[in-house]
Amino acid sequence: MIKKAGGLTDMENDLQGVLKGQKIAYFSMEIGLRNEIPTYAGGLGVLAGDTIRSAADLSIPLVAVTLVSNKGYFRQSLDAFGTQTEQTEEWDPSNLMTRLQQEVSVKIQDRDVKIQAWHYNCKSLTGGCVPIIFLDTNVEGNSWDDRRITDFLYGGDHTYRLKQEIVLGIGGVRMLEALGFKVRKYHMNEGHSSLLALELLKRNGKDPAKVKELCIFTTHTPVEAGHDKFDYGLIEDQIRDKNDVDILRRFGGADRFNTSLFALNLSEYVNGVTKRHSRVSRELFPGYSIQAITNGIHSYTWTCPAFRQLFDRYLPGWANEPELLVRIGGIPDDEIWEAHWSAKKDLIDEVNKRTGAGMDYETLTIGFARRMTAYKRATLILSDLERLRKINRRGRVQLIFAGKAHPHDEAGKQLIRDIFKSIETLRNEIKIVFLENYDMDLAAKLVSGVDVWLNTPTRPYEASGTSGMKAAHNGVVNFSVLDGWWIEGWIEGVTGWSIGPQPEEHITGEEARLAEIDDLYNKLYYIIVPTYYDRRDEWFKLINNSIGMIAYYFNSHRMMRRYVTNAYL
Numbered sequence: 389m390i391k392k393a394g395g396l397t398d399m400e401n402d403l404q405g406v407l408k409g410q411k412i413a414y415f416s417m418e419i420g421l422r423n424e425i426p427t428y429a430g431g432l433g434v435l436a437g438d439t440i441r442s443a444a445d446l447s448i449p450l451v452a453v454t455l456v457s458n459k460g461y462f463r464q465s466l467d468a469f470g471t472q473t474e475q476t477e478e479w480d481p482s483n484l485m486t487r488l489q490q491e492v493s494v495k496i497q498d499r500d501v502k503i504q505a506w507h508y509n510c511k512s513l514t515g516g517c518v519p520i521i522f523l524d525t526n527v528e529g530n531s532w533d534d535r536r537i538t539d540f541l542y543g544g545d546h547t548y549r550l551k552q553e554i555v556l557g558i559g560g561v562r563m564l565e566a567l568g569f570k571v572r573k574y575h576m577n578e579g580h581s582s583l584l585a586l587e588l589l590k591r592n593g594k595d596p597a598k599v600k601e602l603c604i605f606t607t608h609t610p611v612e613a614g615h616d617k618f619d620y621g622l623i624e625d626q627i628r629d630k631n632d633v634d635i636l637r638r639f640g641g642a643d644r645f646n647t648s649l650f651a652l653n654l655s656e657y658v659n660g661v662t663k664r665h666s667r668v669s670r671e672l673f674p675g676y677s678i679q680a681i682t683n684g685i686h687s688y689t690w691t692c693p694a695f696r697q698l699f700d701r702y703l704p705g706w707a708n709e710p711e712l713l714v715r716i717g718g719i720p721d722d723e724i725w726e727a728h729w730s731a732k733k734d735l736i737d738e739v740n741k742r743t744g745a746g747m748d749y750e751t752l753t754i755g756f757a758r759r760m761t762a763y764k765r766a767t768l769i770l771s772d773l774e775r776l777r778k779i780n781r782r783g784r785v786q787l788i789f790a791g792k793a794h795p796h797d798e799a800g801k802q803l804i805r806d807i808f809k810s811i812e813t814l815r816n817e818i819k820i821v822f823l824e825n826y827d828m829d830l831a832a833k834l835v836s837g838v839d840v841w842l843n844t845p846t847r848p849y850e851a852s853g854t855s856g857m858k859a860a861h862n863g864v865v866n867f868s869v870l871d872g873w874w875i876e877g878w879i880e881g882v883t884g885w886s887i888g889p890q891p892e893e894h895i896t897g898e899e900a901r902l903a904e905i906d907d908l909y910n911k912l913y914y915i916i917v918p919t920y921y922d923r924r925d926e927w928f929k930l931i932n933n934s935i936g937m938i939a940y941y942f943n944s945h946r947m948m949r950r951y952v953t954n955a956y957l
């Protein structure tokens with residue numbers, strides 16, 4: 389049955405062993421499992437990876453489906469001015485995965501496009517295991533174009549994306565069946581996979597009630613424009629079956645096909661990824677019942693080695709029961725500080741090696757790293773360099789940035805150039821670096837090695853955000869705009885600090901921006917810098933609370949237990 393790839397034994401990647409019982413099929417366009425599998429672009433994919441890791445730890449019967457994206461998202465290079473260029477990040481699935489023999493096909497225009505699959509097992513030390521199926525159209529017999537469908541994550545135009553969604557949604561359902569998986573629920577992580585509901589309708593006598601019972605939809609997008617939409621002209625060109633297109637029109641919107649609306653109409657359980665995001669989604673889609681399951685991150689993956697050792701010693705079992713972190717108060721402050729110091733040293737050494745910036749271990753270090761896109765506002769802290777200089781005179785600060793801009797996101801690319809300009813302006817005054825090619829490994833170093841984790845999105849665009857949860861697991865203190873998860877994690881001066889208006893204040897636009905800039909600089913000057921340098925005991929409290937009041941809750945084990953009890957059962 390299984391064709392073995394080089395170096396893999398049956399034990400390592402055994403499909404038969406994971407076919408038993410009924411599964412939750414978890415569909416995601418991107419999955420961030422590890423650095424060597426570059427099939428993720430940002431938080432959505434890393435969340436999918438954390439979902440899978442927690443499911444494996446907790447022995448939740450999950451099977452995941454995604455595209456192989458064997459040319460990756462992209463590798464980022466930056467020139468001296470911060471101009472981004474992209475290289476393909478080609479990788480060879482056969483080094484890490486097993487190619488399965490089964491083949492299925494989907495109809496695109498008049499062609500039967502063949503799909504093969506790669507199999508990878510995410511294994512937990514607890515004995516749990518989640519198989520992941522990577523769909524691949526690079527199959528002999530397909531046209532040259534069709535062989536490229538699963539090359540690039542989020543690459544190409546609308547037509548390319550629609551083809552990918554046909555492969556993921558429709559092809560994914562067919563592949564799971566061909567492999568012998570028995571599926572009890574289909575969980576769509578964002579709307580990219582919603583065409584799976586079209587396939588399910590056809591298999592269930594076109595009865596939407598039956599399909600709804602099978603489907604769960606998690607939305608991640610808090611603004612109307614963010615939801616994937618396709619013109620029916622394009623749909624009719626790619627999906628030639630009139631009956632199929634009628635179904636898409638009926639459940640996916642009259643004017644354009646809205647993948648989220650289609651998923652909403654055909655899922656019994658729908659949720660947003662924070663409490664605020666669910667409220668915003670209910671306003672976007674009035675009349676729908678939209679629940680909230682707040683995101684979490686995989687505690688073990690995102691806790692740096694020094695803190696893992698410390699937690700192992702004082703809170704054994706914490707990795708599979710992160711609630712135990714609530715007892716952080718029992719660990720001596722000096723040992724916590726030592727663990728932080730070790731992570732900080734690792735990061736600063738890496739920064740100096742990469743950039744020659746000559747950063748030091750003692751200076752208050754602020755980190756900002758995530759996808760470079762306009763709403764994340766990476767440059768907010770650089771809005772008024774005079775005020776930043778003033779802060780730096782009160783107590784020295786150093787800043788570390790990282791993040792990729794999508795190849796078509798001109799505004800995102802401009803942000804990187806703007807940061808480079810500020811770096812140049814402040815040269816010899818404040819040490820600021822921008823690290824190339826943000827990925828999971830660099831993320832792990834950054835979220836554990838800085839002192840303060842900064843997040844300045846435009847409200848309400850940050851549905852959740854997760855990197856701040858990673859920071860909290862490492863005793864790194866959050867300083868963020870009150871949007872997404874931070875509304876639920878924030879207690880002013882106790883778990884970190886807010887930037888700008890309170891959640892219930894409906895200040896928007898320029899007024900909000902000015903208030904946020906003011907608050908950002910004031911808190912740095914009057915609170916954060918003096919606390920860090922002059923009131924270390926207070927800083928220890930913030931570290932303790934980041935772990936004991938944030939990490940103990942904002943983890944994917946808690947999140948997955950919620951999915952099991954609220955959505956899967």
Ligand SMILES: *Cc1c(COP(=O)(O)O)cnc(C)c1O
Nearest residue numbers: 430431758827828831853854855
């Ligand atoms: C966690 C993570 C993200 C998400 O960061 P946000 O600040 O939540 O947007 C993005 N990219 C990588 C590589 C990550 O590890």
